[in-house]
Amino acid sequence: MLDYSEPVARLIDEFKRLPGIGSKSAQRLAFFILRRPKPEVDHFIESLREVKEKIVFCSICNNVTDVDPCLYCANPRRDRTVICIVEEPYNLVAVEKTRSFKGLYHILHGALSPMRGIGPDELMLANLF
Structure with a gap:
């Protein structure tokens, strides 16, 4: 991902690791996250953390x-x-x-x-x- 800054490229790469997510979908997800308000992203991050800690x-x-x-x-x-x-x-x-x-x-x-x-x-x- 030479076209994006390192944090964006890393996020896209992480999304691509999900099943059924290719490059285009990973880019769409990354830019969706970038457009969301910080509290909404924080809530999403907390949900991920919670599922790994409690499930x-x-x-x-x-x-x-x-x-x-x-x-x-x-x-x-x-x-x-x-x-x-x-x-x-x-x-x-x-x-x-x-x-x-x-x-x-x-x-x-x-x-x-x-x-x-x-x-x-x-x-x-x-x-x-």
């Missing part, structure tokens, strides 16, 4: 949570005889929105992909068994 993986299902076990695993009304295995926490949210599943979950945080070198050891399987 953990549930020790039972690997869901992202601020309490362990998560609210699904701790709920005694959930059917403990049924487990829905999903790739990511947002898949759990999608299933919950249907209001039809009453069991427990297990989040893998990824999918098997031998072509990309992702095998069982790279997924969160240990606490499933």
Whole structure:
């Protein structure tokens, strides 16, 4: 990024590290941030900091949570005889929105992909068994 000052170039590079964000999107995000009022940017920064400090993986299902076990695993009304295995926490949210599943979950945080070198050891399987 020779065309931008070093702080802007670094910000663009950091945005490009996010999944699905290429150069153009990273530039748009960087300039969006630059145009926002400082209090709004500070709030955004604090949200990032807070999620890294307070969010953990549930020790039972690997869901992202601020309490362990998560609210699904701790709920005694959930059917403990049924487990829905999903790739990511947002898949759990999608299933919950249907209001039809009453069991427990297990989040893998990824999918098997031998072509990309992702095998069982790279997924969160240990606490499933």
